[in-house]
Amino acid sequence: MIALLLRDLRLAVRAGGGFGLGLAFFLIVTVMVPLAVGPQPALLASIAPGVLWLGALLACLLSLDRLLALDWEDGSLDLLATAPLPLEAVVTIKALAHWITTGLPLVLAAPALGVLLNLPGPGYLWLVISLAAGTPALSVIGTFGAALTVGLKRGGLLLSLLVLPLYVPTLIFGAEVARRGAVGMDTATPLLMLVGISAGALALLPFASAAVLRVNLR
Amino acid sequence: MTQPAMNSSLWSYANPRKFLATTERLMPFLWTAALICLVTGLVWGFFFTPDDYRQGSTVKIIYLHVPSALMAINAWMMMLVASLIWLVRRHHVSALAARAAGPVGAVMTVIALVTGAIWGQPMWGTWWAWDPRLTSFLILFLFYLGYIALWEAIEDPDTAADLTGVLCLVGSVFALLSRYAVNFWNQGLHQGASLSMDAEENVADVFYLPLLVCIAGFVLLFIALVFYRTGTEIRARRIRALQARERAGA
Amino acid sequence: MMPDLGKYADTVLSAYAASILLLAALVALSLWRGRRLRRDMQDMEQRMRRDG
Numbered sequence: 188m189i190a191l192l193l194r195d196l197r198l199a200v201r202a203g204g205g206f207g208l209g210l211a212f213f214l215i216v217t218v219m220v221p222l223a224v225g226p227q228p229a230l231l232a233s234i235a236p237g238v239l240w241l242g243a244l245l246a247c248l249l250s251l252d253r254l255l256a257l258d259w260e261d262g263s264l265d266l267l268a269t270a271p272l273p274l275e276a277v278v279t280i281k282a283l284a285h286w287i288t289t290g291l292p293l294v295l296a297a298p299a300l301g302v303l304l305n306l307p308g309p310g311y312l313w314l315v316i317s318l319a320a321g322t323p324a325l326s327v328i329g330t331f332g333a334a335l336t337v338g339l340k341r342g343g344l345l346l347s348l349l350v351l352p353l354y355v356p357t358l359i360f361g362a363e364v365a366r367r368g369a370v371g372m373d374t375a376t377p378l379l380m381l382v383g384i385s386a387g388a389l390a391l392l393p394f395a396s397a398a399v400l401r402v403n404l405r
Numbered sequence: 406m407t408q409p410a411m412n413s414s415l416w417s418y419a420n421p422r423k424f425l426a427t428t429e430r431l432m433p434f435l436w437t438a439a440l441i442c443l444v445t446g447l448v449w450g451f452f453f454t455p456d457d458y459r460q461g462s463t464v465k466i467i468y469l470h471v472p473s474a475l476m477a478i479n480a481w482m483m484m485l486v487a488s489l490i491w492l493v494r495r496h497h498v499s500a501l502a503a504r505a506a507g508p509v510g511a512v513m514t515v516i517a518l519v520t521g522a523i524w525g526q527p528m529w530g531t532w533w534a535w536d537p538r539l540t541s542f543l544i545l546f547l548f549y550l551g552y553i554a555l556w557e558a559i560e561d562p563d564t565a566a567d568l569t570g571v572l573c574l575v576g577s578v579f580a581l582l583s584r585y586a587v588n589f590w591n592q593g594l595h596q597g598a599s600l601s602m603d604a605e606e607n608v609a610d611v612f613y614l615p616l617l618v619c620i621a622g623f624v625l626l627f628i629a630l631v632f633y634r635t636g637t638e639i640r641a642r643r644i645r646a647l648q649a650r651e652r653a654g655a
Numbered sequence: 656m657m658p659d660l661g662k663y664a665d666t667v668l669s670a671y672a673a674s675i676l677l678l679a680a681l682v683a684l685s686l687w688r689g690r691r692l693r694r695d696m697q698d699m700e701q702r703m704r705r706d707g
Binding site for chain 2: 661662663664666667670673674677678680681682688689693699700703
């Protein structure tokens, strides 16, 4: 299992896309927002949590189509399916590798981008907490979407169409934690819901992803 | 061709041939019943009900809005049940019925959204508000779109049935979650359930009876459409099979 | 015959028009595709029978 994780991570780093592209996309989206809505500090401060969450979510989405596609093309997915490791574990590892290469850097970069958007002082902590709690769910749900569309030639756009509705609850609760944190309100309820979604998705969705992947490998 | 002795259980309708033969006989009655109920309900509602003292004549939109909203949700429920039957018992008709219901449910969702927006304009002073109910219907529509798109994208029919089945299952859970999330996110303008049994906020009898007829009409229309479209899907699949045989023979 | 819809006439009428249009389009598309496929299948089965 650990070997598989390390292999995935090494591939992501070597391909150069893993850490870099998602982060660069996040940065660009964040820079574009003030250009689009105007530079008023009060306006930026009030939309900052939502914009940062949306940017992180889109950056996550962007890297999903490569999550399984490379292994599908070179046939290593077939090998993994026949390996002694259950396919449920394989997709969990894949999701974990995706989170480490995409989700974690986003979490770490978010405060720096918060400065650009004039995020209020107490917001930084809650932004990091909410992203740390929410991005695993994004990776796991995204793995499910990638498993659904892995056999399709032009799956990228379809993948977004399938995954974005599934991201709705995570986005709502995640951005709500960050927003409430930024204005100093109580964040316990949405944070609990967010953690619940992440834990539930992590526990249950790998079974769906593995089932779907088996169908696609049939 | 000799037919094997059919047992009379519901599962025997999972045989495509039997399904086609039975729905063929049922279709004229279903279409007629749906048409009668819809015309009766809508004419009754449109011409022969009084205006509401607060909402004026806009209350007449209820005869389209509530039934279509109900069917938007029920269609998804039906797809969920049909997908489960396919995933567990591998009846092809079931998978095709789920596929047939998808676009119908999507159109019902659009009708609910459009009538809601038109109704909301004079009542709330805006076409669209990010009210929980409106928002969850919009999200439901996105789920329908994804489901339909996935069916269209996959070549192999059995793979498509499996994948969309799982998507329908997972989607149901997330649609429900979204419903709660949206409720939490914004408490809205929308009035509560119009048809709840505790009559506190319920609509009055004069509106209630034609509304029931309209709902019956929408339900019948949905059933008729799904039966008809399932038949179409069965034929489409048969054509594919015949084409494959032809190519193999040539 | 026409009931007095008051100042909301446009609202009510457009809601009815939009819904009936959408429903009619759905039914028409379903029937169109159904008819076409039914014909295709009959043609095909006949051809298969003729060719053995």
